Amino acid sequence: MSASLLYFDRFGKPEDELAIIERAKRNPEHFAPLYKKYHEAIFKYVIKRVDEEESAYDITSCVFIKALTNLPKYEYRGIPFSSWLFRIAKSELYQSFRDKKAQRTVSIDSMQLGKVMEEFQLDESEHKRDVLLKVLPLLKESQLQLIEMRFFEKRSFREMGEILELTENNAKVKTFRALIKLKELYAKHNNQK
Amino acid sequence: MTKLLIDRQLPSSESIATRRNFNAILDGLPKKKTINSPWFYGAIGFSTVFLLILLNFFI
Numbered sequence: 001m002s003a004s005l006l007y008f009d010r011f012g013k014p015e016d017e018l019a020i021i022e023r024a025k026r027n028p029e030h031f032a033p034l035y036k037k038y039h040e041a042i043f044k045y046v047i048k049r050v051d052e053e054e055s056a057y058d059i060t061s062c063v064f065i066k067a068l069t070n071l072p073k074y075e076y077r078g079i080p081f082s083s084w085l086f087r088i089a090k091s092e093l094y095q096s097f098r099d100k101k102a103q104r105t106v107s108i109d110s111m112q113l114g115k116v117m118e119e120f121q122l123d124e125s126e127h128k129r130d131v132l133l134k135v136l137p138l139l140k141e142s143q144l145q146l147i148e149m150r151f152f153e154k155r156s157f158r159e160m161g162e163i164l165e166l167t168e169n170n171a172k173v174k175t176f177r178a179l180i181k182l183k184e185l186y187a188k189h190n191n192q193k
Numbered sequence: 194m195t196k197l198l199i200d201r202q203l204p205s206s207e208s209i210a211t212r213r214n215f216n217a218i219l220d221g222l223p224k225k226k227t228i229n230s231p232w233f234y235g236a237i238g239f240s241t242v243f244l245l246i247l248l249n250f251f252i
Contacts, residue, residue: 028219028222029219031215031218032215035213035215035218036213036215039209039210039213040206040209040210043209043212044203044209047203047204048203051196051198053204057212061214061217061218061221064218065218065221065222068218068219068222069222069223103196104195104196105195105196105197105198106195106196106197106198107198107201107203108197108198108199108200109199109200110199110200113199133197133199136195136197137194137195137196137197144195
């Protein structure tokens with residue numbers, strides 16, 4: 001199955017959602033099925049980026065309040081509703097970091113870190129893993145979020161582009177550049193040891 | 194400074210679902226104005242409201 005089909009399987013057909021959205025524009029109470037459908041996905045997106053669970057629940061609530069408030073402005077232009085919600089989540093997260101209500105965190109699974117090491121053609125030694133973990137936070141935020149979405153959340157370039165307001169190709173190119181930067185930082189810090 | 198958390202235990206789907214509260218979201222929405230400005234009712238409406246205020250003042 002292609003990545004795009006998997007992507008739509010994950011969040012359902014856009015036509016079904018559009019009917020709910022149109023009803024919710026007239027009466028916010030009709031938004032309930034979409035809230036139920038996306039609450040977990042948005043919460044997981046948020047909690048992977050903040051250190052405290054309670055902050056993640058608060059930010060998730062703010063995302064849905066903002067989405068409902070701005071729903072009359074929402075128009076379907078080929079971008080799934082889920083991506084629109086993730087964009088709001090991204091903006092709410094950065095607002096929380098600016099207000100110092102939450103600490104920027106990157107949640108990494110050891111298995112997924114192994115994938116980055118594979119990309120670097122590194123064997124999984126403790127030392128190499130430690131150097132990689134040391135240099136990851138040195139990336140620019142824009143580069144870190146690309147690595148995070150691609151390798152730690154396994155998102156497709158298409159979905160990344162939709163969330164980050166980039167074309168699919170641009171998301172691919174920028175991720176590639178972020179990897180090169182990470183490799184450079186890795187080499188620099190590995191040689192210092 | 195960005196914090197890295199390795200193999201973090203995230204809450205289960207069940208536990209996330211217990212924190213779902215759509216009523217709280219509806220309560221968090223900005224309240225709509227219940228009293229409209231006199232201009233909302235148009236020229237006739239505005240004149241009526243204005244007359245009522247005048248009458249109220251003189252009676």
